[in-house]
Amino acid sequence: DTEVTQTPKHLVMGMTNKKSLKCEQHMGHRAMYWYKQKAKKPPELMFVYSYEKLSINESVPSRFSPECPNSSLLNLHLHALQPEDSALYLCASSRGTGNNEKLFFGSGTQLSVL
Amino acid sequence: EDQVTQSPEALRLQEGESSSLNCSYTVSGLRGLFWYRQDPGKGPEFLFTLYSAGEEKEKERLKATLTKKESFLHITAPKPEDSATYLCAVQAHGNTGKLIFGQGTTLQVKP
Known part of the structure; x- marks a missing residue:
């Protein structure tokens, strides 16, 4: 199994809603990532988890709250989002965070904030 | 500041017409350079990793090189x-x- 599975595929939420994005991998990878991608732009790193501990937070607003319950799962909790947060949210995983570790990406969650 | 610049931004080719995409980078010590392919509405799909000048890798019709x-x-x-x-x-x-991505090159190949 070389897949990273993200749910839901699409999400529409209001600015007062609370929702969560989920990501799962069964490749035994110990590093997991959240990226944000706006239309026609490259992915931008948000968070990195290494061995279930948050190792990088790219100054992301607190309305985005990541969680790594175990080595296979990664969540992104969303609260009080703004319309400009609408984007494709990508989860990725890799064996570790060392040299040349390639990232495997999921298909993403397309988020629209109304 | 670490930076990655890709050119051209968009490229249209006829089927069978060979070409090259460019990725210029400025980093404080390269640990690896990666090529990904992304289809609309999908996540990036890994193609190649290169990490030393002179390295080349091939996959079907694609070949990546590094200076x-x-x-x-x-x-x-x-x-x-x-x-x-x-x-x-x-x-x-x-x-x-952390991976620093370039802006990407959108390739369209017409039959």
Whole structure:
């Protein structure tokens, strides 16, 4: 199994809603990532988890709250989002965070904030 | 500041017309350069990793090369199914786990 599975595929939420994005991998990878991608732009790193501990937070607003319950799962909790947060949210995983570790990406969650 | 620049921004080719995509980078110590392919509404799909100047890797109609300042993705006799956005990314020393992506080159191959 070389897949990273993200749910839901699409999400529409209001600015007062609370929702969560989920990501799962069964490749035994110990590093997991959240990226944000706006239309026609490259992915931008948000968070990195290494061995279930948050190792990088790219100054992301607190309305985005990541969680790594175990080595296979990664969540992104969303609260009080703004319309400009609408984007494709990508989860990725890799064996570790060392040299040349390639990232495997999921298909993403397309988020629209109304 | 670490930076990745891809050119051209968009490229239209006829089926069978070979060409190259460019990725120029400025990083404080390269740990690896990655090429990904991304289809609309999908996540990036890994193609190649390169980490030392002079290195080359091939996969079907694609060949990636690396120098000290840039990488090229050569596409030989492309087919319509090669149409996608090709992203270049670098991993720099001290940025554990972080990939810095270029803006991408959107390739369209017409039959």
